[in-house]
Amino acid sequence: MTYDLAVVGAGPAGLAAAVTAAQAGCRVALLDAAPHLGGQFWRHRDSSGAGHRAWSVFATLRAALLDSDVDYHAGAAVWAAEADPPGFVLHVEGMAPVVARHVLFATGTHDRSLPFPGWDLPGVVTPGAAQALLKGSGVPVGRRVVVAGAGPFLLPVAVGLLSAGVQVVGVYEAGNPWRYLYRPWVLTAARLREAAGYLARLARRGVPYRTRHAVVAARGTGAVSEVEVARLDRHGRPVAGSARTVACDALAIGYGFTPQIELPLALGCATRLDVDGNLVLEADLAGRTSVAGVFAAGEVTGVGGASLALVEGRLVAAVVALACGRPSPFTELELSRLLSRRSAERRFAALMHQVHAPPAGWVSWLDDRTPVCRCEEVPYAAVRAAVTQLRATTGRAVKGLCRTGMGWCQGRVCGHATAALTAHLCGRDLGPADLETFARRPVAQPVTLATLAGEGRTDRFPDGGRPGPQRVRPGDVSPRTSADP
Amino acid sequence: MSGRSRRRRPGPPAPTFTFQFDGRPVPAAPGQTVAAALWAAGVRSWRTTRVTGAPRGLFCGIGVCFDCLVTIDGTRNVRACLAPARAGMRVTTQVGVGDDV
C-alpha cells in the first residue's frame, strides 16, 4: 500500500505535519530513528515536561497523534531514499520499505562543531549532548561546567545545568548579541522575555556570561580539567594576551547547528548556502523542494528553531492534503497567519545567524596536531598538506587525500570544518560544493551488509508503532544461503 | 518564562539495577542510556581509537558522531548514547575496532 505522505523525523516539524495531514484525511507514515517522539527539542524521560519549553504544544500533538491513523514507527532509521514514480520508497532498517506519494523530510539538526586543540578529550561534549544527557537520562554533564560556542541555545543549556544543581563556571559566547539591537523590530516580546529570563538566572547565580569570547583549547589528562578562554576581536580572532585558564570537569561547546539533508540530497533536491554557512534545502513557502513530491520543513530549510519548524510542518501538511484531494486543514485566515508567522521567524533566524556567526578566526587556534576529523583522526597538518602539497582544491579532493569525513560519522562532525578549511587554505570563500561533499550520503545510516542484502527482513514495531506496508521491490535480490550465523 | 520551566528539574533518577562495565558494577535507572549511566558513575571514556589509541566517550550525545562506540555483550560498535541500559548487560571498553571482527 502507498501512503499519501511519509514523514521522516518526529520533532516539531514532522510531528505537526503528520498530525495535521492525518486530520485532513491523508494516510500518513511517521518515521523516526529515536525511541521517543519529539525529536531533540522535546527529548524527555518522563511526561512531566519539567525544564521543557512549549511542552503543552508537544503534549497536544502527541495526544493528537495517538488519536490519529498515523502509522508511527519509532526506532526507524531511514538508510536510503529512492524515487519510484509516481512516489518514493524509503528503506528502513528492520522493517519493510515505506512507499509514499509525497515525502516530507523534517530531519532536524545536530550541533555544529569547530575543532580546537583538546576538543577530542573526554569531557568535551556538544551543548546538545549536555542537554540530551540531562533531559533524556537526568544526568548532569559535570560538576563544574563551561558552556561555550555561539548561539542562543547556549543559554537554556547553561540554565538547565544550573537547575540540576551544577556549577556553571562561565558561558562564553563568540558572537556579539548586542547586534540584535541593530534590528530590534525583528525581536518579539516573547523572545526578549525568554532571553532576559535566562540571563537573569545566570546573573542571580553569579555565572559570568561573556560575549566575544571563545574557548580556544582544552587540556587534561584522560579527561578535560581546564580550558583556555580568549577574547575575540571584531574579526573573530583571539586577542593576543587575552587568554586565561578556567578549571572545569566538562565543556559543552558548539557553534550553532547543521541540518541533516542526506536523504533529500539523494533524491536530487536543490540546495543553497544559508546565512549561517550551512548547506540547506531550497524550499518555497509551502516547503516544496525542487523535486516534485518532496517536501522539507524545519531546520533542513535553514536553521530557525522549533516555532518555525511547527509552522512549516503545518504548511506542508496543508499542501499535501490539497494535492491528495482532501480539504485544506486551515481557513484562509489561518493560512495567512501561518505564512506571516513563518516570515517573521525566518527574519529572526537570519539576524540570529549574523549575530552568532562562527568566529572567522577559528583556524588560528588550530595547531598541527589538532584532529580535524575525529573518526579517522586526521590532524590539521594533514588537511593543510592535502591542499598545499597535494594540490587539492575542493572538499572532495581533501577528503580523498587525507580521509577527513570518511569514518563512522561520514563527515557529520568534521564536514563543516573541513569544507571551511579547504576554502580558507585555497584562499576563497566557503562554497556550497565544499559542503555538499560532506552532506551527501547515499547510504544515510550505517547499515549491515545483511540488511542491505535484504536478509532477515523482519518487521519490528517498538513503542506502539503499527505495521507498515509489506512491499518488496521487483529488483531486489536475495542473497545465497551460505551465510554463517 | 513560564512557571513550568522555573520548576526545579527532578534530580537524577534513582538507580534500580546494575550492569557490568569492564567487570565492575555500574548502577543505572530505567530509561537511561548506557552512556548516561557510565557518565553518572564517573566514567568519561569507554573506547580507544584505532589509530592513536586515544580515549573517547560521549561527544554529540544524540547518535550522530559515533564517538561513543562501545562493546556490549560482545557486539562491537554500539552507540552508548543510544543504547538503553539493561540489567546484567556486559559493557566493555572497545579497543580500536574491537575484538569481534
Next chain:
Amino acid sequence: MTGVVVVGAGIVGAACAWYLARAGVEVTVLERDTVAGGTSSAGEGNILVSDKPPGPVLELALWSRRLWQDVAGELGPAAIEWEPKGGLVVAESPSDLDRVHRLVERQRAAGVVATELSADQLSQVEPRLASGLAGGAFFPQDAQVQPMLATAYLLKGVEVRTGTEVRELRTGPSGEVTGVRTADGTVVPAAAVVNATGVAGADLAAQAGTRLPIEPRRGFILVTEPLRGAREPAPIRHKVYTAGYADAVASDDPGVQTAAVIECTRAGTVLIGSSRERRGFDDAYPVPVLRRLAAQAVALFPFLARVRVLRAFHGFRPYTPDHLPVIGPDPRMPGLWHACGHEGAGIGLAPATGAMIAAMITGGAPAVDPAPFSPARFR
C-alpha cells in the same frame, strides 16, 4: 620547442606528465576540476593482470605492472598505499573452476604468474572465504594503490593548473596543434597536447574532428566500517573476485551486471564492488544494485553479514566498444595525442600509457606495440 600540455589531472594525465617530465619535456597539466577529481577518485585502485585475457591489453598491463613497481618505489610505497598483495580469483562451481584454470594456462603462456588452487588450498590462502567454493587461482602480480594519492604524488613535481577548463585546441597553418585556449581566455602554447580527459575524452577529440566512441560505464562501490588498525592483519588478505568478474568486464550489455570484487584497504575498510551499466552520467543510487553488491559480498565472505556499510560511491568508467584504451596520435590533427578510454583499468594501465605517450612524443620506441590502441581504429 614549447612544452607539452596534458589535459586532465587524473591518474593517466599524471602518468603522462611524469614520464614526459623524465624525458626532459616541459609539461603543464590543465585540469577543469581538481587533482584526481574524476574516475581516478572513484575506484579501488586496482593494478590487475589477472582479469585480462592474452592479447594487447595484457601485454600493456604486464609492462605497466613492472613500471608501477618502480614508480611506487620512487614515490614511496607507504605514501600511495602501494600493496602488492596479489589477486585471488574464486570459482563457485566446477565448471567455473575449469574455465579459470584454462584461462590461467593461456595467461601463463603470456607471462602472467599464477597458481591454480583447489578448494582446500583456497581456504588456506584466504581463510574467511565461504565454504563450498570449487577452487580458484592466485595471481601474485595483482596489486593496489590509493588512486587519489598515487595521482597527487605523480603530479608533485609538475606544473598543474586546476580549475582550468580547456575550451579550444589552437592550430597552426598546416592544421597542427599550437596550444589550447582555456575557459578564461588564456592561450597556453604547446608543441603537443595530450588528451587525458578520461570519460570526457570524446569531447576534446571531437574538436579535431575525430570520433572516439568513449561512453560512461557506471559502477558502485560499498565501503564498510574500519575492521582493523594500521598494524593489524587484514581479515581479507588479497583482492578477491569471482570468476564471473572477467565476463562482466568483457560484456557489451548496457544493462546492470554485478560481480563480487572484495578487498581490504590500508585504512582498514573493506571495498565491495563491482557493478557495470551504461546509462549515461546518472548520479542516482538504485538500492537494488547496492543490494546485489551486498548479497554477493556476503555469499563470498559470510562474516561480512554483520559488518556495516558506512558509505557508497560511484564513478563512470571511460568505456570503449572494444575494451581497449585509446593511446596514440590523433589521425587528423598533428600534435594532438590521446591517452584515454581505459575503462576500469586506468590505474593499472597508467604508467605504461604515460611511458608509451612519452616515447611516441619524443620519438622513442615504446616497449609495447602501440598499434592496437591507435585512435585511428574507430574510423
